Amino acid sequence: MEDDDRFDIESDAPSDHSVHNTDSEQSDEEIEDFVPEDESCWGLYITEEMIAQIVKYTNIYLAKIRPNYTRERDCLDTDTTEMCGFIGLLYMAGLQKSRYLNTKELWANSIFAPACFRLTMSRERFHLLGRAMRFDDINDRDERKKLDNLAPIREIFEKFVNKCEQNYQVGEYCTVDEMLENFRGRCKFRQYIANKPRLENVLPRQPVGPFQLDNSAFAVTMRIASPILNTGRNITLDNYFTSIPLAKELLGKRSTLVGTIKKNKREIPALFINLKRPVPSSMFGFQKDSVLLSYKPKPQKNVLMLSTFHAGDQIDPESGDMQKPEMVTFYNLTKGGVDVADQLKATYSVSRFCCRWPLRLFFTILDVGAINYNI
Numbered sequence: 001m002e003d004d005d006r007f008d009i010e011s012d013a014p015s016d017h018s019v020h021n022t023d024s025e026q027s028d029e030e031i032e033d034f035v036p037e038d039e040s041c042w043g044l045y046i047t048e049e050m051i052a053q054i055v056k057y058t059n060i061y062l063a064k065i066r067p068n069y070t071r072e073r074d075c076l077d078t079d080t081t082e083m084c085g086f087i088g089l090l091y092m093a094g095l096q097k098s099r100y101l102n103t104k105e106l107w108a109n110s111i112f113a114p115a116c117f118r119l120t121m122s123r124e125r126f127h128l129l130g131r132a133m134r135f136d137d138i139n140d141r142d143e144r145k146k147l148d149n150l151a152p153i154r155e156i157f158e159k160f161v162n163k164c165e166q167n168y169q170v171g172e173y174c175t176v177d178e179m180l181e182n183f184r185g186r187c188k189f190r191q192y193i194a195n196k197p198r199l200e201n202v203l204p205r206q207p208v209g210p211f212q213l214d215n216s217a218f219a220v221t222m223r224i225a226s227p228i229l230n231t232g233r234n235i236t237l238d239n240y241f242t243s244i245p246l247a248k249e250l251l252g253k254r255s256t257l258v259g260t261i262k263k264n265k266r267e268i269p270a271l272f273i274n275l276k277r278p279v280p281s282s283m284f285g286f287q288k289d290s291v292l293l294s295y296k297p298k299p300q301k302n303v304l305m306l307s308t309f310h311a312g313d314q315i316d317p318e319s320g321d322m323q324k325p326e327m328v329t330f331y332n333l334t335k336g337g338v339d340v341a342d343q344l345k346a347t348y349s350v351s352r353f354c355c356r357w358p359l360r361l362f363f364t365i366l367d368v369g370a371i372n373y374n375i
Helices: 028-034 048-068 081-095 116-118 123-132 143-147 153-169 215-230 244-251 318-324 327-333 336-345 357-374
Strands: 008-010 172-175 190-192 200-202 234-237 256-260 281-286 291-298 300-308
Touching: 008 116, 028 281, 048 081, 048 123, 048 153, 081 234, 081 357, 153 357, 172 336, 190 281, 215 234, 215 244, 234 327, 244 256, 256 327, 291 336, 300 327
Parallel strands: 172 234, 234 256
Antiparallel strands: 008 281, 190 200, 256 300, 281 291, 291 300
């Protein structure tokens, strides 16, 4: 082990938080110029161009299945106005928490059923658009899928991500965490996770080619954080992503890190893993630009944390008898970003039952877009 990777163990080192400035401040005039007057906030994330592409590819599929209908009028092409109406009905169902409600009840001619559903389109047309909605050209999909498992939704997904990077201004404290999408239909890269038995999650695995990327925790974090590097922000992580090399790499790009860390990391001294000490108790290790913490809140529990944002061993006075270090309090305050987004998605999700994973991911795009434009 190199000397630079070791931590010096100290018990009382009086020091305060490191100075932490960001470049995220915007004046009121800049914010006013940032939002176009003639375009809704939602349109900044789900653009007219994206809707037009979905309409184009959906019409290709409608033309393919039209011979199956005895009457041509039962399978007419769609347009951007009708597609926006379809998406609006999805949002309305999510707002009313009716995504699992049978569409017969939503389209019922009753005072208990919202009139907007039957006034926008027929129930049969709503089902047809849901079945026919496509996000790529089905004529050349097989060729693209040889190199990209996400080919059925790649174009729309990347445009949405780019719009989020352009239009969403993140705060001073950011969070990187996984967001799992449950799906039980056919998908060759679907993965079952044992500790989440109710879910089978879409975890893309790419074949050898230009879309195959390094999916290690280090590489994924650097790719996700790339738009905000060199801006002085802090990134909070859980123990799956946190590592000493990642902390050093982020620090070199003017970004700090706070996160829990697994006990099997070779840089962690054995003394920090030892549980033979009082409850509660804290142990700190210091390097030039980072702090390692071992906090024992219970007899058989040991919380290991790494921070390049903090520089001292302060205890939060508001924690009372638990004697929580400020690192733990800060982590608890900043770690919930993705969890809050998941909660908002689950509460007002537009997702409906479907057997196609690209449509399931499109529902997620709509959910995340709605969260972003409301924030």
